Amino acid sequence: MRKFRNLIILVAFLPFQIKAQLAFSFSADAGYAGSTVKSAELPIFLASYNGYNGSTMSTPFKMEQSAARGKYVNFAVGIGSSKGKFFLGFGRYLVRTPANEAKFNSGEARDISVELKDASTEMGYRFDAGRLTGGLQMDLILRTVSIYSEYVFPDGSRSLSADHMLNGVYTNFRLQIGLGANLGYKILPHLYVIGKCDYVFQTDKSHPEYHDFQDLQMFRDVDYLPRDMAGYVANSWNSVGNSISNDIHGLRFGIGLQFMISNNEE
């Protein structure tokens, strides 16, 4: 009975003991973000489009997409000591590439741009050393990729409507894993400049057919981006084996301002 009473007293005072030994932190950061857009599938569509329209084009598509640019926001909690903390965070990234444009002799053009929308859960360990913080992290990312395929008329009007085939917003999402690091420098009390960088890997490579890009707009009867343009034009209803899939991966980075409060900050 005495042991049981001592145990209750120990448990009751546990929060005070933890407070004495552990350090907690909360941080919020936001800023500019970017990402490279690596893909083996998208260039298949672009090359096929260039080949099919070859003689009518003045400028074909580039095979490589430019880096996507945009913004991010992230929140995290940390637990550990004054020297370093395990952290768990949640972030949103929204980045989009500039248009990759194929121009026709007629003055018309087709623009392709890629948008990445990440819901990112990040966990890792961060070292605190005076003004500097630095850490390693692993990310679990639900990434929605949208490919915007727009027709551009000579007067600059842009169409995602049904006037030309392939117009649309083709979307797919998948769960991906990232590994990376972050570095912060304190410029004011509680305020850091932070840079973060991680590589987002492609996952589930064995079933590309589960990740075909599709236009989710109900009334678009033909809702895929083809691997073979000639086959698409001849028989667009048959998407089997002729649809590119989402394999977008690459380096993602962010630079921004971070606000952090910690119960052990000097």
Added chain:
Amino acid sequence: MKKNIRILISSLIIAAAFIGCDKGDMKIKKLNHGNGIWTIESVHYQYYNLGGSSVISDSTISNPGELIFFKNATLDALYDYYLLVANMKDINGNVSAYRGEIFFDNERAHITTTVDGDAIPYQGLWTVEKSNRLKQVWSIFSVRTDGSLYSKTTLSLKKK
């Protein structure tokens, strides 16, 4: 500590603004918020020359009516279609109501008739040129058989 809380609240507001800028999450709420009524400020028709490089004639109809976007989904709810009513004025100012449905993903607006509805005006898949909570500009195109631009219709909506 109060200063910390103020800084924290400011940071959260900034962060919320960043999240709020996420276009894809707004979708139909951008149209059916409040009373959901939008005045059709103007419908601008442009017709192009052969080759589609320049406008040869154009005309504008001002204030032909209003569109009402509802929070109720239609039978096509699985595909994010919502109820839409167009109140159109005739030359005498009399109003006729037409019922249809709309899909809106902030990039495109698809207006169509419901299974049991009326032939609602402005049917088609529109490209969203400008999209905010008080002003919308949509356009739709028709092309000739060679693919060149024949006409462009621009619909300007203003939140009532």
